[in-house]
Amino acid sequence: MTTPSPRQVRHFLRDDDLTSAEQAAVLDLADAMKRDPYAYRPLEGPRTVALLFDKPSTRTRVSFAVGVSELGGHPLVIDAQGSQLGRGEPVEDTARVLERQVAAVVWRTFAQARLETMAAAGGVPVVNALTDTYHPCQVLADLQTVRERKGSLAGTTLTYFGDGANNMAHSYLLGCALAGMHVRIAAPDGYRPEAGVLSRAEDIARGTGASITVTGDAAAAADGADVLATDVWTSMGQEDQADQRAAPFRDYAVDERALAAAAPGAIVLHCLPAHRGEEIAASVIDGPNSAVWDQAENRRHAQKALLHFLLAGGTAPAAGREG
Numbered sequence: 582m583t584t585p586s587p588r589q590v591r592h593f594l595r596d597d598d599l600t601s602a603e604q605a606a607v608l609d610l611a612d613a614m615k616r617d618p619y620a621y622r623p624l625e626g627p628r629t630v631a632l633l634f635d636k637p638s639t640r641t642r643v644s645f646a647v648g649v650s651e652l653g654g655h656p657l658v659i660d661a662q663g664s665q666l667g668r669g670e671p672v673e674d675t676a677r678v679l680e681r682q683v684a685a686v687v688w689r690t691f692a693q694a695r696l697e698t699m700a701a702a703g704g705v706p707v708v709n710a711l712t713d714t715y716h717p718c719q720v721l722a723d724l725q726t727v728r729e730r731k732g733s734l735a736g737t738t739l740t741y742f743g744d745g746a747n748n749m750a751h752s753y754l755l756g757c758a759l760a761g762m763h764v765r766i767a768a769p770d771g772y773r774p775e776a777g778v779l780s781r782a783e784d785i786a787r788g789t790g791a792s793i794t795v796t797g798d799a800a801a802a803a804d805g806a807d808v809l810a811t812d813v814w815t816s817m818g819q820e821d822q823a824d825q826r827a828a829p830f831r832d833y834a835v836d837e838r839a840l841a842a843a844a845p846g847a848i849v850l851h852c853l854p855a856h857r858g859e860e861i862a863a864s865v866i867d868g869p870n871s872a873v874w875d876q877a878e879n880r881r882h883a884q885k886a887l888l889h890f891l892l893a894g895g896t897a898p899a900a901g902r903e904g
């Protein structure tokens with residue numbers, strides 16, 4: 582009898598850490614968990630999941646904490662300023678300490694490289710709870726929301742307006758390409774996606790039937806879109822650029838005009854927090870096409886499914902009550 586090899590540790594550092602098929606399986610599981618929130622108990626014990634925050638958070642913190650509890654586990658929320666990580670303790674040392682205490686590490690931080698270091702040094706799954714470059718848990722929840730509202734993902738068109746170089750734009754490029762969607766990024770000069778992320782999205786799109794468009798023409802990008810998405814013009818960590826960012830983004834607001842150009846019944850997404858009257862009109866975010874509250878709720882279901890998948894070494898259980 583051969584000794585089974587140890588299970589590979591799976592991480593979710595960026596959207597394309599899941600294949601297209603794995604993304605679909607996680608979304609199916611998320612739907613099942615939404616229907617029956619207490620049916621899945623992979624963290625029974627309870628096993629602990631560390632939730633580390635180097636930046637502020639409301640939705641991510643709450644949805645992971647509640648989600649881990651619903652999975653039978655214990656969420657341990659650690660803010661940077663209350664930990665040695667925040668005082669400069671090496672990420673590698675933190676990873677070695679955490680892997681002996683917790684089942685998984687969920688981390689919101691600045692540079693993507695810090696997250697990669699944590700994943701390489703520790704022996705438990707590491708999940709990106711937002712970095713400067715990606716916000717993949719948000720896009721999983723957004724895909725669940727689009728699927729609920731539109732019935733399918735492949736072939737639908739999502740237009741993202743605003744900062745094309747931020748974490749949400751990058752994650753929409755990769756996550757929507759994996760789902761076979763048509764992704765349009767409408768962004769001003771100087772705020773277009775990083776070349777490496779764009780070429781990776783184009784590679785993925787060739788295999789899934791997706792398409793990628795980056796344009797400065799906001800009106801053309803809105804035309805016939807099924808989903809209009811936006812995000813803040815100034816992300817966390819960029820506060821000193823807020824004044825210079827307002828003018829270039831003014832033509833990229835999701836307003837009544839953009840909505841009128843979109844497909845009939847288009848839905849509107851914003852990961853929140855939102856600034857009414859800046860990147861999104863109050864009448865749009867608070868109007869009938871807005872799906873933002875479902876989107877915020879779906880963070881919990883999508884992340885629970887993701888954690889279950891990662892804790893099982895990269896397999897999703899069949900939908901239905903366990904145990």
Ligand code: CP
Nearest residue numbers: 638639640641852853
């Ligand atoms: N959308 C999102 O990640 O929200 P928080 O910053 O409140 O976690």
Ligand code: NVA
Nearest residue numbers: 747812816817852853
């Ligand atoms: N792009 C935003 C997303 C907030 C959830 C930021 O990084 O601040």
